[in-house]
Amino acid sequence: MPSFGVDQLPPPKTIEDLLGPALLAAMDSLELTSRKVLAGRLHGDRRSKRRGFSIDFADHRPYVAGDDLRYVDWNVYARLDALFLKLYLDEEDLSVLLVLDGSPSMDWGDPSKWTYARRLAMAIGSISLASRHRVSIASFSGDGVAQLRDLRGRGRTAELGHWLLDREIGSPAAGDELGNALRILAPTRRGRGVAIVLSDFLGGEDPLPALRVLGGGGDDLHCLQVLAPQEIDPGGQGMTGDVRLEDAEYGGPREVTVTPALLRAYRARLDARVQLVRDAAHGCGGTHLAVGSDTDIESLLLGQLKSGGMVQ
Amino acid sequence: MTWLTPWSAFWLLLALVPILLALYILRLRRARQLVPCTSLWTEAAEDVQANTPFQRLRRNLLLLLQLIALLLIALAIAQPRIEAAAGRGERTVLLVDCSASMQAYDGGGGRTRFEAAADAAMGVVDRLHPGGWFSDEGGQTMIVSLGAGADIVQPFTGSRSVLRAAIGRLEPQDTTAELGDGLNMARAWASEPNPDEPRALSEPARIEVFTDGGLIDLDDVATRDNPIMVHLVGEGTAANRTVQSVAAERSAEDPDAVQVFASLWNWTIEPRDERVQMSLDGGAVHIEDVRLPAGRLDEDGAITPGRRDMVFTPATRPDAVLVEVRLIGDDIFPLDDVAWTVVPARESVRVMLAAGTDSMMARAIRAVPGVTLQEFSDDVSSSDVLVLDRVDVSILPDAPTLSIDTTLPSSMVSWNQRRGAESMAIGDFRHPVLRGGSPIDLWVGQPQGVAIDASVRAVLRGENGPLVLAWEEAGHRRVHIAFDPARSSWPWDPTFMSFLVDTLDWLAWRSGGETAGNGVAGGSVAVRLPEGVEQAVAISIRNDLQPLRGRSGGRAAWGPVTTAGPWLVRWDTPQRGHSVVAVQLPAAIEGDLSRPEQLMIGGEAVDNGASLGRSVPLWPWAIGASLLVLMIEWAVFTRRIA
Numbered sequence: 001m002p003s004f005g006v007d008q009l010p011p012p013k014t015i016e017d018l019l020g021p022a023l024l025a026a027m028d029s030l031e032l033t034s035r036k037v038l039a040g041r042l043h044g045d046r047r048s049k050r051r052g053f054s055i056d057f058a059d060h061r062p063y064v065a066g067d068d069l070r071y072v073d074w075n076v077y078a079r080l081d082a083l084f085l086k087l088y089l090d091e092e093d094l095s096v097l098l099v100l101d102g103s104p105s106m107d108w109g110d111p112s113k114w115t116y117a118r119r120l121a122m123a124i125g126s127i128s129l130a131s132r133h134r135v136s137i138a139s140f141s142g143d144g145v146a147q148l149r150d151l152r153g154r155g156r157t158a159e160l161g162h163w164l165l166d167r168e169i170g171s172p173a174a175g176d177e178l179g180n181a182l183r184i185l186a187p188t189r190r191g192r193g194v195a196i197v198l199s200d201f202l203g204g205e206d207p208l209p210a211l212r213v214l215g216g217g218g219d220d221l222h223c224l225q226v227l228a229p230q231e232i233d234p235g236g237q238g239m240t241g242d243v244r245l246e247d248a249e250y251g252g253p254r255e256v257t258v259t260p261a262l263l264r265a266y267r268a269r270l271d272a273r274v275q276l277v278r279d280a281a282h283g284c285g286g287t288h289l290a291v292g293s294d295t296d297i298e299s300l301l302l303g304q305l306k307s308g309g310m311v312q
Numbered sequence: 313m314t315w316l317t318p319w320s321a322f323w324l325l326l327a328l329v330p331i332l333l334a335l336y337i338l339r340l341r342r343a344r345q346l347v348p349c350t351s352l353w354t355e356a357a358e359d360v361q362a363n364t365p366f367q368r369l370r371r372n373l374l375l376l377l378q379l380i381a382l383l384l385i386a387l388a389i390a391q392p393r394i395e396a397a398a399g400r401g402e403r404t405v406l407l408v409d410c411s412a413s414m415q416a417y418d419g420g421g422g423r424t425r426f427e428a429a430a431d432a433a434m435g436v437v438d439r440l441h442p443g444g445w446f447s448d449e450g451g452q453t454m455i456v457s458l459g460a461g462a463d464i465v466q467p468f469t470g471s472r473s474v475l476r477a478a479i480g481r482l483e484p485q486d487t488t489a490e491l492g493d494g495l496n497m498a499r500a501w502a503s504e505p506n507p508d509e510p511r512a513l514s515e516p517a518r519i520e521v522f523t524d525g526g527l528i529d530l531d532d533v534a535t536r537d538n539p540i541m542v543h544l545v546g547e548g549t550a551a552n553r554t555v556q557s558v559a560a561e562r563s564a565e566d567p568d569a570v571q572v573f574a575s576l577w578n579w580t581i582e583p584r585d586e587r588v589q590m591s592l593d594g595g596a597v598h599i600e601d602v603r604l605p606a607g608r609l610d611e612d613g614a615i616t617p618g619r620r621d622m623v624f625t626p627a628t629r630p631d632a633v634l635v636e637v638r639l640i641g642d643d644i645f646p647l648d649d650v651a652w653t654v655v656p657a658r659e660s661v662r663v664m665l666a667a668g669t670d671s672m673m674a675r676a677i678r679a680v681p682g683v684t685l686q687e688f689s690d691d692v693s694s695s696d697v698l699v700l701d702r703v704d705v706s707i708l709p710d711a712p713t714l715s716i717d718t719t720l721p722s723s724m725v726s727w728n729q730r731r732g733a734e735s736m737a738i739g740d741f742r743h744p745v746l747r748g749g750s751p752i753d754l755w756v757g758q759p760q761g762v763a764i765d766a767s768v769r770a771v772l773r774g775e776n777g778p779l780v781l782a783w784e785e786a787g788h789r790r791v792h793i794a795f796d797p798a799r800s801s802w803p804w805d806p807t808f809m810s811f812l813v814d815t816l817d818w819l820a821w822r823s824g825g826e827t828a829g830n831g832v833a834g835g836s837v838a839v840r841l842p843e844g845v846e847q848a849v850a851i852s853i854r855n856d857l858q859p860l861r862g863r864s865g866g867r868a869a870w871g872p873v874t875t876a877g878p879w880l881v882r883w884d885t886p887q888r889g890h891s892v893v894a895v896q897l898p899a900a901i902e903g904d905l906s907r908p909e910q911l912m913i914g915g916e917a918v919d920n921g922a923s924l925g926r927s928v929p930l931w932p933w934a935i936g937a938s939l940l941v942l943m944i945e946w947a948v949f950t951r952r953i954a
Contacts, residue, residue, distance in 0.1 A: 004345060105348035113348075202349040231348060244342040247350040254350045255342055261952070262353070269352045 004239055005230045007112035015161035018122040026298045030311045032096060032128045032194065059087040094133040095193025097219070098125055099185065100167070101226075102141040103177060104248040105202050107169040109228020109293045116293035117198040117226050118164045123297055124196060125160045127311060129153060136189070137163065140181030141170025147185065172249035177203060179210030192218040195286075196310075201225050201277040203249060208280035221286025222310055225277050228293045231270065235263040313394045313930075321390035328382055336375050374952075377945035384938035388931040402518065403452045403468060404440055405498035406433050408482055409523035410459040411489035412833070412876070412897055416524070416645040416905050418547040426484040428545040429522035433479050436520060436543075441472035454501060454517075458527065459485035460834045460872035462493035468501065486647060486876035487834035488898045490529040491521065491913065499538065521918075524548070525908045534914045542918045548907025551580040553604060553639060554648040556619075556903070558896075560635045560655045567658040567682045569626040574637040574651070577617035578604035579903045587640040590624050592633050598624050599640075615904055632657040634878050634892045648903055652878050652894035654830055660684045661820040664692060664711075667701030672798045673716060674701070680813050696820040702796065712788045712819035717760065717796040724768050724785055725792065728761030734774035743771045744818045745782060745791060748810025751802055754779075759795035780811075782818075789819050831895045836871030839881050839893055848883035850893070 012018045063072060063083035073086045098121045106114040121137060128135045129151060137160065138147040148163045173180070178199060195214040201207055201223070214221050230237045235258065245254040256262060274290050281288035287308055291300060305311050315321075347353070408429055419428030433455070440451055452468040455478045466478030502517030516538045521527075524546040556577045563569040570592070578584050583606045590598040605618035622637075638650040664686045665674055677699065678685055692698050692711040700715040708721050719727045739750020750772060759779055764770065770778035771791075781792040802808045831837030841848055841860070848868060850858040852875040860868040860881065873879070876897045882890040911918050 005347065108346065108348045200348060202352075228348075239345070242342045243345040245345050245347050245350045245353055248346055248348050252350065254353050256353055259952070266352050273352065 003110075004234075004237070005108050005110060005228065007110050007115065009111060009115075011112070011115055012118065012165060015122075015158060015165070018119050018161055018164060019126060023123060023298050024126070026302065027123060027127050027130070030127050030301060030306070031131045032094065032124065032133060033309060033312050060084040061087055094128070094131070095190060096125070096128040096133045096135045097185065097189060097193065097195040097214075098135065098137040099181065099195065099197045099199075100137070100139040101178070101197075101199030101201075102139040102146075102167060102170045103199075103203060104141075104169055104172050105200055106226070108248055109230055111228070111293045113200055113226045113228050113293045114169060116291075116295075116297075117224075118167065120224065120226075120291075120297055120300070121196075121198055122161055122164055123301060124311075125151070126157050127301075129157050129160065134190075134193070135160065136185075138181065138185050139167050139170075140177055140184075142173035142177060143170035145181045145184045147188070149188065150190070173203070176205065176210060178207060179213065182210050182213040186213050189219075193220070194222065195219040196222045196224060198224045198226055200227055200231075202273065206280060207277055208283050211280050211284045211286065214284070214286075221281060221284050223277060223281040223286060223288045225274060225288065225290040226293055227270075227274075227290060232292060234258075234266065235260070239263075313392050316391035316393065318390045321386040324389055325382070325386045329379070332375070332378060332382060336372060373948055374945055377941055377948065381938045381941040381945065384934045384941060388934035388938065390931075392930040392934075394930060403454070403502050404436075404518045404520060405454045405456060405494075405502060406436060406479075407456050407458055407462075407491070407494040407498065407519060407521045407523075408433055408465075408479070409489050409521070409527060410457045410482060410485045411526055412484070412486045412647055413524055413526040413645070413905065414545075415484050415486075415647050416546060416552075418644050418905065419545055420547065424484070425524045425546040426482075429524075429543065430479050430482060432543045432545065433520075433522050434476055437472055437475045437479065441470060441475065454498070455479060455482075456494050456497055457482050458489035458491065458494045458523075460487040460489075460874050462490075462497045464497065464501070485833070485874035486895075486897055487872070487874055488528050489523075489526070491523075491527040492529045492533045494521075495519065495533060495538070502538075521911075523911070524905075525911050530911065530913050531915070540913065540918050542911045542913075542920055544907060544911060544920055546905070546907045548905060551584075552643055552645050552648070552903045552905050553578050553580070553584055553586060554617075554645075554903035555637050555639055555651040556617075556648075557899070558635060558637045558651040558653050560633075560653050562655060562658055562682075563626060565681065566626075566628075567660075568628050568630040570629045570633055570635070570655050571626045572624040572635050572637070574622045574624070576602065576604055576620045576622065576639065577903055578607055578620070579615055579617045579905070581607050581609050581615065583618065588622065589636075589638045589640055591636040591638070592627055592629060594634070594636070597627055613906075615906070617903065629655065630658045632892065634894060636878075645903070645905060647876070648897060650877075651896060652876075653896065654878075654892050654894040658682065661697060661816050662686055662695045663697045663699055663816065664688055664695035665699045665701065666703040666705075667699070671701055672803065673699065676803070676809065676812055677816070679809070680816060683816060697816055708786055710786065710788070712790070714791045714793075714815060714819060716793045718792075719760075720790070720792065722785055722790070724765040724783055725781060726763045728763060730758045731761050731774075731776050733757045734759060734776060734779070736775050737779055738773045740769060740771050740773075743769060743782060745771055745780075745811060745815045746807075747814045749807045750811075751805045751807050753801070754805065755801040756795045757799040762792075762794055791815050791819060831871075831873060831893055832898055833873050833876040833895050834898050835873065836869050837873050837879070837893055837895060838867055838869040839891060841868050841881075841883065842887075842889060844886045845883045845889075847885070848881055851880045851882065852895075853877040853879075 060073060060076065061084065063085050067085050071085045073084050076082070076084045100117050100121055102114070106117060125135050125137060132153060135151040136147065136149045138145055146167065148160065151160055197211070211221060211223065230239070240258050242257045245256060247253070278288040287310070289304055289308065301311055410426065414426035414429060415424050417424050419425045437453065440453055452470050453475055454464065454468045455466040455475060457463045457465050465481060466475055469475060498517060498519055518541070519538050520541045520543065522543045522545065525544055554577045556575045558572065558574045560570055560572045563571055572590055576586070576588065584604045586602055586604055588600050588602055589596050602620055602622065604620050607618045608616045610616060633655050635653045635655060636650060643649065660682045662684045663677055665677065666688045667674060674685070677683055686695050692709050695711060698709050698711040698713045700713060700718050702717045704718050706721060713720070733756060735755045737751055737754035739746050741750055756774060756779060759774060759777070762778055762781065764778060764781060768781055768783040771782045772778070772780035779794050781794065783790050797803050797808070846861065848860040850860055850870060854875050856875050858870045860870060873895050876895050879893045879895055880890055881893060910920050
């Protein structure tokens with residue numbers, strides 16, 4: 001099994017490798033949404049908690065000196081002989097944070113989880129930029145956290161793509177690298193928004209404390225757990241016989257004889273791990289979706305993510 | 313249990329067991345596989361982490377089963393065999409030695425050798441036919457006794473009770489025994505046990521012999537393809553002394569006096585002081601303490617006995633008398649501590665001489681003890697022997713005849729012209745008339761020329777033809793001297809008188825009235841019954857009864873006689889009477905009771921008694937068991953990995 005779990009395709013070199021023309025066309029009609037109505041920093045295309053100047057009527061208030069006369073409701077003045085201003089829901093930008101797991105465990109699978117996560121981040125980021133959201137993206141590993149902040153507008157898509165292409169798998173972390181990374185990223189956020197974590201969530205212990213850093217702060221949290229097909233069904237993907245398993249990160253070697261019983265036990269433990277991540281995400285008010293790295297991203301966006309309310 | 317190739321199994325185990333253990337001790341060289349997270353595999357793997365090439369040998373059912381399978385395979389390679397009951401169709405012949413030496417009391421536990429052999433035979437029968445639910449009753453066993461002859465005591469049968477009863481019927485005999493007779497009989501019966509139900513025979517019958525090694529023909533028997541197993545009985549270390557032989561005869565000078573001779577043998581290497589008793593007709597007449605010289609141990613371990621020949625003081629017994637010589641005291645073989653012989657009653661031979669009374673032959677015959685010389689008459693039947701000394705007769709006399717230099721009208725002898733003088737003679741010393749010896753340098757003047765039939769024996773033969781003839785014709789014995797002894801040198805030779813005595817004895821035998829006699833166990837014994845006795849019975853000292861029927865000439869015979877000692881022959885009609893016949897042990901029975909460690913049959917060593925029943929190979933069972941264990945091991949393995 002020398003090629004088991006090794007990506008047979010070369011890593012992406014260009015933005016087109018990350019985001020193909022077909023996927024780009026499919027994304028034109030998509031928009032990243034938040035299940036929560038959050039306050040933004042700049043005017044945008046997204047409804048804000050604030051009363052603003054969008055087309056959606058919200059309320060009336062008495063005119064006070066200094067108000068813009070363009071928003072006086074003259075129909076009300078005609079009937080009531082009093083000046084009222086029409087208040088509209090303001091449309092603000094949305095803060096989107098994409099967090100990529102760059103630990104060595106992501107650099108595994110056919111297709112590679114790392115490549116898939118980058119492609120998915122590119123897709124979501126592109127949608128967000130097209131929606132004039134403010135996009136920040138970060139990658140964490142044992143080497144630390146790398147971040148690209150406050151991208152806005154379609155024109156920053158290429159910058160996002162180059163940043164993703166430049167990212168490399170880091171070294172393994174000794175502790176809770178996800179928690180550490182999120183605790184670093186949380187203070188840097190400008191307002192609350194949507195936080196999307198793309199990871200295999202295989203390292204560390206219970207991810208709940210780490211996810212609470214984001215979910216507990218009011219962000220709309222989405223956990224996309226990327227798993228390779230060889231992880232989901234190693235027996236069906238060809239793992240057999242006596243093997244010496246070596247951990248991609250910090251785990252010690254394990255010598256096993258792959259048997260149906262062992263595969264069943266492994267699958268049970270994997271399912272338990274996925275359930276643990278799901279529970280953690282739900283515990284933070286977020287969503288969780290386990291995604292195979294061989295899942296078509298267009299289908300994912302138009303299917304599971306759209307039905308889950310993440311995009312529309 | 314025997315192992316045909318134990319070393320092969322040893323080397324196999326020595327080579328494979330360490331390899332098998334090493335496979336479990338040495339850690340498996342596994343393919344390296346990078347995975348995102350090994351923690352998902354930890355608990356299910358049940359493997360230990362170790363950086364050393366060895367790991368502790370843990371309790372492992374698979375290893376245990378594999379070791380058992382390996383041991384079973386090695387067991388099969390060693391080819392173990394066990395002795396088991398006879399299988400279906402197998403035939404076994406038990407040959408039980410019933411000879412005299414089997415009566416020695418060294419069979420162990422106070423038993424005789426014969427009793428020990430019978431017990432061993434019972435044990436073999438029990439093993440061959442164990443009975444019960446799981447026994448194989450297909451085997452057939454035959455029992456043959458070896459004594460005076462080979463007798464089938466029980467033909468082939470599969471019934472244990474019948475076989476045990478047959479062994480119980482066996483009795484020791486005072487005879488020798490030959491293995492060859494038994495083997496021939498066993499082979500004959502084993503080749504076709506039932507002529508009415510012929511069947512294909514794939515294997516020769518197994519033969520098991522129960523003996524003390526005293527069978528007399530072991531060197532002459534070929535085992536051929538019959539597997540033979542010998543069960544040797546007897547300790548063979550006990551000392552023995554024997555009355556090897558006893559002889560008695562009447563004195564030539566005083567026919568009423570009986571002279572007894574005995575030969576005593578000591579089979580130990582120490583001199584022995586013994587008390588000897590000589591009895592006549594059951595009454596002790598002589599008791600003497602004697603010292604038997606020590607025997608000599610030869611280089612090959614055999615004992616040459618020390619011998620002491622005794623001559624007892626003559627006793628006057630004109631009638632027939634039973635002589636017994638006995639060694640007082642017990643030893644392990646009482647049978648040869650006593651010997652008997654019968655001395656016939658003194659009876660004179662009536663000789664009718666047809667010649668001048670002053671002839672040389674008349675003087676010589678008159679000098680023979682126990683001879684009553686009669687005048688010639690026409691009633692030749694009143695004499696026991698008719699002597700025709702150079703007297704021609706026209707008809708063959710109706711009496712035993714000693715004719716001298718005359719021409720008898722015999723149909724078996726024709727007379728020719730006389731020959732020239734001869735100076736050489738060759739005697740047939742095997743003939744009774746020359747028992748005392750034949751002349752060596754005999755000169756004979758003008759012997760008769762004779763032509764004889766094949767049935768006429770030339771007892772003494774000269775250069776150119778017979779000189780003395782002996783034959784039977786017209787119901788009587790005839791002896792003819794074909795020359796005039798007076799014209800020869802024979803009367804001056806000592807053998808002449810012995811010839812005359814032996815000739816008169818031989819001629820008078822058939823016409824004599826002697827009823828007592830001697831015989832040898834294992835052979836037939838003949839006795840002459842008085843005139844008119846048609847039925848009689850012979851009784852041994854063990855109360856064996858043998859009915860006798862008189863035949864022509866008054867002789868009666870029975871045999872083979874299996875009991876040594878005196879036999880009383882009794883008759884009631886026409887008048888009550890009896891006689892005694894002494895049956896002696898065969899001379900071939902020696903007092904050497906040593907037992908060989910291993911029996912040699914036909915020059916080949918034969919396995920000694922350790923193996924009973926048939927030899928059953930166990931390797932198929934071992935292979936089957938190993939396959940079963942491997943199946944269990946496979947089931948356990950698949951259950952583990954499933």
